[in-house]
Amino acid sequence: MASRDSQVEDLKCVxxxxxxxxxxxxxxxxxxxxxxxxxxxxxxxxxxxxxxxTQQAFLKAYLSLNQFRGGSTFYTWLYRIGVNTALDxxxxxxxxxxxxxxxxxxSPDEDARRLDGSAASDDPGEMVxxxxxxxxxxQAIASLDDVHRTVLVLRDIEGLDYEEIAQVAACPRGxxxxxxxxxxxxxxxxxxxxxx
Amino acid sequence: MKCRFVSxxxxxxxxxELDPNxxxxxxxxxxxxxxxxxxxxxxxxLTGLLHALPRRxxxxxxxxxxxxxxxxxxxxxxxxxxPRRYVVLRRVLSGAALAAAAILLALxxxxxxxxxxxxxxxxxxxxLAFRRDADAxxxxxxxxxxxxxxxxxxxxxxxxxxxxxxxxAFEAGKTPPSAGATDIGLDAIxxxxxxxxxxxxxxxxxxxxxxxxxAVADSLHIRALRDLPPQPADTFKAKLIAGVAVRAIAxxxxxxxxxxxxxxxxxxxxxxxxxxxxYRQAALTVDRGLPVFVLALDEQKLPSLVTRLAARRLDADxxxxxxxxxxxxxxxxxxxxxxxxxKTQSAVVPSPSRISGTRDLSGKDSRGVPAPVTPPPAAxxxxxxxAEAARTDAGKLAGQLQKPKEESAQTPRLVFVRVFLTRxxxxxxxxxxxxxxxx
Numbered sequence: 355m356a357s358r359d360s361q362v363e364d365l366k367c368v369x370x371x372x373x374x375x376x377x378x379x380x381x382x383x384x385x386x387x388x389x390x391x392x393x394x395x396x397x398x399x400x401x402x403x404x405x406x407x408t409q410q411a412f413l414k415a416y417l418s419l420n421q422f423r424g425g426s427t428f429y430t431w432l433y434r435i436g437v438n439t440a441l442d443x444x445x446x447x448x449x450x451x452x453x454x455x456x457x458x459x460x461s462p463d464e465d466a467r468r469l470d471g472s473a474a475s476d477d478p479g480e481m482v483x484x485x486x487x488x489x490x491x492x493q494a495i496a497s498l499d500d501v502h503r504t505v506l507v508l509r510d511i512e513g514l515d516y517e518e519i520a521q522v523a524a525c526p527r528g529x530x531x532x533x534x535x536x537x538x539x540x541x542x543x544x545x546x547x548x549x550x
Numbered sequence: 551m552k553c554r555f556v557s558x559x560x561x562x563x564x565x566x567e568l569d570p571n572x573x574x575x576x577x578x579x580x581x582x583x584x585x586x587x588x589x590x591x592x593x594x595x596l597t598g599l600l601h602a603l604p605r606r607x608x609x610x611x612x613x614x615x616x617x618x619x620x621x622x623x624x625x626x627x628x629x630x631x632x633p634r635r636y637v638v639l640r641r642v643l644s645g646a647a648l649a650a651a652a653i654l655l656a657l658x659x660x661x662x663x664x665x666x667x668x669x670x671x672x673x674x675x676x677x678l679a680f681r682r683d684a685d686a687x688x689x690x691x692x693x694x695x696x697x698x699x700x701x702x703x704x705x706x707x708x709x710x711x712x713x714x715x716x717x718x719a720f721e722a723g724k725t726p727p728s729a730g731a732t733d734i735g736l737d738a739i740x741x742x743x744x745x746x747x748x749x750x751x752x753x754x755x756x757x758x759x760x761x762x763x764x765a766v767a768d769s770l771h772i773r774a775l776r777d778l779p780p781q782p783a784d785t786f787k788a789k790l791i792a793g794v795a796v797r798a799i800a801x802x803x804x805x806x807x808x809x810x811x812x813x814x815x816x817x818x819x820x821x822x823x824x825x826x827x828x829y830r831q832a833a834l835t836v837d838r839g840l841p842v843f844v845l846a847l848d849e850q851k852l853p854s855l856v857t858r859l860a861a862r863r864l865d866a867d868x869x870x871x872x873x874x875x876x877x878x879x880x881x882x883x884x885x886x887x888x889x890x891x892x893k894t895q896s897a898v899v900p901s902p903s904r905i906s907g908t909r910d911l912s913g914k915d916s917r918g919v920p921a922p923v924t925p926p927p928a929a930x931x932x933x934x935x936x937a938e939a940a941r942t943d944a945g946k947l948a949g950q951l952q953k954p955k956e957e958s959a960q961t962p963r964l965v966f967v968r969v970f971l972t973r974x975x976x977x978x979x980x981x982x983x984x985x986x987x988x989x
Contacts, residue, residue, distance in 0.1 A: 380617060383616050388608050392607075401606065408608060413620055413623060416620050417623065515567065531561070531567065534565075535560070535562070541600075545596065548599060
């Protein structure tokens, strides 16, 4: 997913931070904050909480930077921290009865989108349908179990390839393949109305 | 190839993640099987739905929040809390008993660590750093005249000066004061009582000084709260800077108010008051609009920091004749063994122009006599080769300075160093100033 240049940049930043330039970590944050945030948002399904968890993930990454040995690419290592942070929060919530694990809290602009004329289509019917579809997809993703949701988000939303997902999820590539297929089948079942 | 097997491969086929041979076989099957082709189409639609989900960018300012979290986490995590018995002692002892104990302690320190005179005065320095710490045996204030006194004496003088005019009185060109090394009231969010030191850096080029200070801090793995903003919010940084500002711009505050412990006032000083602070009675001023750095470091790194900052002079000489003038001194707790003298002497960081090839760590040259006083940097053009030699010696010196700390095997303590930038004293203005006007 990441170009070789950006991987080199990552390693330079990591070396700089380890070498005593902590400000270099700011470049890492700026480069990956959108991707990590979006991943956590889609894994957790809670826009408000995703911001805080993204901060936590970067803090964890900074504090454990010495443990990054270069065995994987830096951004997959970062993704792994972000994914684990989101899943830990899911587990914590699952132990709290009043918080439903399948709720999906959209971002404010996403919630209000298509009602303020910013939609891609001008057709009001299409706007409503599109919004319903996105809500349904998001809720369907949120209803998957952790392992399937993780591979689905990393592949179909974040665009990681199977090898990268295997590094993030710490499982063999074959497991990624089977989990992803299974996740898509489950999702298709939940989205029957939108998929022929 | 059976449909069931092909069906299981369709996701990977769609993602182009099958190996070429298997992908070829699947394609052959799809060409001949409408059911599997329809299945592939449904998967394609599904992934299309997922790809169509809007990507949400991170909220604005998230990177800043991350930076704040990291700073706060590091600042809070480093030091071990001080033993609780001190707190208990403070609560138990009455005021009179505390005063008596302080006198006894000062007397004891004075007797145990009788002044060891430096081999040579250091008259070409006009800035300093000094520590205010019960563990420090002596305070060594280095200026036009070297002050080298036991802690008790110096603190008593400082107290008298503060009581006179609300500010420390120092003669121009002699010794800039610390801003008071006040406790800045962060008890609520820090687990211990980090020591706060002040480092006054006299520099003609603030930009160069700023870069150099940060580079030195970074190279020593010292965390720097850099470019502290004026007063953005009730943040950790704001409290730190407020601790500086409130102290510096409130010279007329009553001694009682100054001595009152606790957090600094919540209200922020006005912009006008913050604009330029008459930091002391002499010609130097600390411009409040300029960066103030707060460095958080392990106590063990203090000698290295001061040494490296002092090394700036070499570069300044090479690049700009009127360049920066970093001079600093820090006191290392005196050792009790036979090396006490040498360590005490090496505790004063020589200015780089004095860290020459002939100077050893005891402050004497190879002939065993005190190193000669070198003219100020503006008047000296340091060649490149001696500069390298001096850097090497500075490194050795830093190593020497750190040794006693390593041997002590004590838990490193967190120390805050506030770095103030000042303009260098013009030679013509370097007249002795009187005591500040009484308010």
